[in-house]
Amino acid sequence: MGTQQVLSNQESLRLQYALRHRAQELGWRDADIEVIDADLGRSGATSTWREGFKDLIARVTLGEVGIILSYEVTRLARNCSDWYPLLDLCGYRRCLIGDRDGVYDPGTANGRLLLGLKGTISEVELHTLRGRLTAGLLSKAERGELVQGLPMGLVRDTHGTVMKHPDREVQERISLVFAEFLDLGSAGKVLRCFRDRGLTLPRLDRFGEVVWRTPTDGMIAGVLKNPAYAGAFVYGRTRSCETTYASGKPVTGRCPMSEWKVIVKDRYPAYIGWAEFERIQAMLRDNHAEYSRNQTRGVPRDGAALLQGSVWCGLCGHKMTVQYKGCSRYVCNFLVRSTG
Ligand SMILES: [Zn+2]
Incomplete structure (x- = not known):
């Protein structure tokens, strides 16, 4: 088997060429050259790159690779926690590594x-780049100048000024969610109230048009x-340090209010006062704590319903609860909760 070359690069076809x-x-023959066609600069975190990298490692292990060429070794290392x-x-x-500046033999002390230095430097470089980017965003955010996506009910005019949606019905329906919550005390009750009265909630479709939808618990909570x-410009409601990868997709964690990075009050016309908003968040937290306490009673207990906390619904996959009224039975509350 002839020695094969694997090229990695991150830029364009021009660079590949x-x-x-x-x-x-x-001195390598054209037939022996293989281009790993992955945009390493952008897709460093994606599985495509990891697949390509795993394949590369496997082939280096088998001794099939004579040289790895990269446009910039630092880019290769930056995307690669397994650099060393x-x-x-x-x-x-005995596989060589090369970039624009030269060819190195990792088998020698000097190479x-x-x-190793190139790898270390690229790590620092990346750290600096990220820091600079975040600092820039933050200072812009602190001045409240970062142009953010707005939720339904707030619109930006051509001069960039944010105002309430001109449609009175949109305004009133959003205000109603807050009013009903302060009155009823739980998002679930607000949902049921909306459903019972046949009230819909405004949403924006992908063309930016208002559509009226039957509310769900997610829409109410949103x-x-x-x-x-509440009129506040907030930056940093999510944090990436807690990012987990469920089914290969990054899921970003939501921070509690106390950890939001930037809060600039009175930036937008408000549907609700800041004090009331804070009160609502506290109520939602309490409700949630109570709810999870009920949900996590997972230990089988005395009584007729032995499988309490251990039965999941076969239709929707959510945990079922026990109802003791009359005779004991297991019920699935998910649809009731999410759609009223
Ligand atoms: Zn169910």
């Missing part, structure tokens, strides 16, 4: 030192929890 050309210059193991592996398998309705 340049790399291929470079490999040829270095890769250097070890390449050193052991390894240089590549209104109640959005600080923009």
Whole structure:
């Protein structure tokens, strides 16, 4: 089996072409050159890149790779938490690593030192870049100048001024959600109240047109929890440090209000006062704590309903609760809760 070259790059076809050309210059045959066609600069975190990288590692391990060429070694390292193991592996398998500046042999002390340094520097560089970007965003946010997406009910005119949606019905329906919550005390009750009275909620469709939809618990909560309705510009309601990957997609965690990075009050016309907004958040938190306490009673207990907390609904997959009225039975509350 002939030695095969694997090229990695991150830019454009032009760069791929340049790399291929470079490999040829270095004496490899065209048929032996393979381009890993992944935009490493952008897709560093995605599984496509990881697949390509795993494949590369496997082939280096098998001794099939003679040289890894990258437009910039730092870019390769930046996307790669396994940079040092890769250097070890390449050193052991006598696989060279090259970039625009030169060709390095990770099997030698000098090559390894240089590549190791390049990796370290790229880590620092990335850290600095991220920091600068975040600092820029934050200072803009602190001045309240960051142009944010607005929730239904707030619109930006051509001069960039934010005002309430001109449609009175839209305004009144959003105000009603807050009024009913303060009156009834739970999002679930607001939902039922809306449903019972056949009231819909305004949404924006993908063309930016107002459509009226039967509310769900998510829609009600979305209104109640959005600080923009209290007139506040808020930045950093989510945090990426708690990002988890469920089914391969990043899920970003929501911060509690006390950890929001920037809060600039009185930026938008308000549907509700800030004090009331804070009160609503506290009530929602209490309701949620109570709800999870009930949900997590997972231990089988005495009584007729032995499977309390251990039965899941076969239709929707949610945990079922026990009803003791009359005779004991298991009921699924999910649809009642989410759609009233
Ligand atoms: Zn169910």
